Amino acid sequence: MKVLRTPDECFDNLPGYDFAPNYLSVDDGEGGELRLHYLDEGPKGADPVLLMHGEPSWSYLYRKMIPPLVQAGHRVIAPDLIGFGRSDKPAERSDYTYARHVTWIESAFDQLNLENVTLVCQDWGGLIGLRLLASRPDRFARAVAANTMLPTGDQAPGEAFIAWQKFSQDVPEFPVGKIIAGAVTCELPPEVVAGYDAPFPDESYKAGARQFPLLVPTSPDDPASADNKAAWEVLKRWDKPFLTAFSDSDPITAGGDKVFQKLVPGTQGQAHTTIKQGGHFLQEDQGEALAAVVNDFIAANARV
Template sequence: MKTLRTPDERFQGLADYSFAPNYTDVDDTEGGKLRVHYVDEGPRGAAPVLMMHGEPSWSYLYRHMISGFVVKGHRAVAPDLVGFGRSDKPSERGDYTYARNVMWMGDWLRAVDLRNITLICQDWGGLIGLRLWAEMPDRFARVVVANTALPTGDQPMGTAFDNWRKFSQDVPVFPAGGILKGGTVSHLSDEVIAAYDAPFPDESYKAGARQFPMLVPASPDDPATAPNRKAWKVIQELQTPVLTAFGADDQIMAGVDTVFQKLCPGAAGQPHVVLPKAGHFLQEDVGADLVSLTCDFIDRTS
C-alpha cells in the first residue's frame, strides 16, 4: 500500500496544540505497516477519556477538551484516524474502506490497551468508535454520542447529507479548514483554519478526506450495512451508560440522538442534551460544556 506521511514541520507552532506525539504501527492488510498518531495526556493510571474525531478533522479538534480533562485529573487520549492528522495517509482512494478503518483503529486500541474507557465520538469517530464498542464492549465503561450515527442504509440520509456528499466529490480543492469553519457556529480564526489544513500539504494527501463521505452506508446494499446491523444487535443488548449531546445547529445529524436514546438500554434516564449555539463540530463551539457534561457523566455512572 502506497502511503504519504505529512512532514513534521507542518505541525509546528499550531495554536493551542503543543502535545507530544505518540505513535503505534498497525497492519495495513497488504503486508506493510501504517503509523497511527495519538495524543495521550494526563495521568497514565487514570481511566482514559477516548476522543474520536471525524471527517475531515483530526485530534486538533479536541485540543481544548484534552486540556480540560487533564485539569480535572483524567487521562485524555485522542487518536488521528488513518488518512488524517499526523497518521499515515494511504494515497489511493480505493485503499480506504469502512471495514479497514474499523480494523485499523481496533488494532490501535488493542495495541495501546485502553480499558475502562469513556468514549466521546463525533461524526466518523462514531461510525468507527461505536463499532469498536460493539466489538470490544468490555473495554468501554460509558459512551458519549455527539453528532454522529451508526447508519445501516435502511433510512434516507437526508438532503443535507446528500448535498455534503456531492460537494465533497465535486469541489476542485477540498477545503478541510473551510469545512470546519462551515460546520461551526463560533468564529474560527485564520490560524485555526490553517491548523485544520496542516495535515494536507496538497490534494494528494486528501484521498481519505475525499473518500470518507462515500463510505457512509446510505443504501441497504452497501458493504458496511450488514456489519453495522450486527453491531446494533450487540449495542441493543449492552447496559453501558450512554449520553447523547448534539448540536442544535447541526442539520446533518438532527434527530439522530433520539435513535440512540430509544435503542441503547444504557441511555434510559440519562440527562441527554441538545446544546444551543453548537454546530456539527461542537468541540469548537461548546467544548468546555462537553467536558463538564462528560465529567458529570463519569461521576454519576462510576
C-alpha cells in the same frame, strides 16, 4: 500501498495544540505497516477517555476539551484516523474502506490495552468508535455520542448529507479548513483554519478525506451494512451508561440523539443534553461545555 506522511514541520506552532505526539504501527492490510498518531495526556494509571474525531478533522478538534478532562483526573487518548492528522495517509482512494478504518482503530486500541474506557465520538468518530465498542463491549465503561450516527443504509440519508456528499466529490480542491469553518457557529480565526489544513500540504494527501463521504452506508446493500447491523444488536443490549450530547445547530445529524435514546438501554435515566450554539463540530464551538458534560457524566456514573 503508496503512503504519504505529512512533514512534522507542518504541525509546528499550531494554536492551542501543545501536545506531545505518540505513534504506533498498524497493519495496512496489504502486508505493510502504517504509522498511527495519537495523543496520550493525563495520568497513565487513570481510566481513559477515548476521543474519536470524524471527517475531515483530526485530534486538533479536541484541543479545547483535553485540558479540562485531564484536570478532572482522566487519561485522555485522542487518535488521528489513518488518512488524517499526523497519521499516515495512503495515497489511493481505493486504499480506504469502512472495514479497514475499523480494523486500524481496533489494532491501535488493542495495542494500547485500554480498559474501563469512556468513548466520546462525533461524526465518523461514532461510525468507527461505536463499531469498536460493539466488538469489545467489555472494555468500555460508558459512552457519549455527540452529533454522530451508526447508519445501516435502511434509512434514506437526509438532504443535508446528500448535498455534502455531492460537494465533497465535485469540488476541484477539497478545502478542509473552510469545510470546518462552514460547519460551526463561531467564526474561526485564520490560524485555526490553517490548523485544520495542516495535515494536508496539497491535494495528494486528501485521498482519505475525499473518500470518507462515499463510505457512509446509504443503502441496505452497502458493504458495511451487515457489520453495522451487527453492531446495533450489541448496542441494543448495551445497558452501561450511554449519554447523548448533540448540538442545537447541526443539519447533518439532527434527531440522531432520539434514535440512540430509543434503542440503547444504557441511555435510560441519563442526563441527556443539547449543547447550545453548537454546529456540526460542536467541539470547536463549545469544547469546554462538552468537556464539562463528559466530566459530569463520568462522575455521575463512576465505577463502584
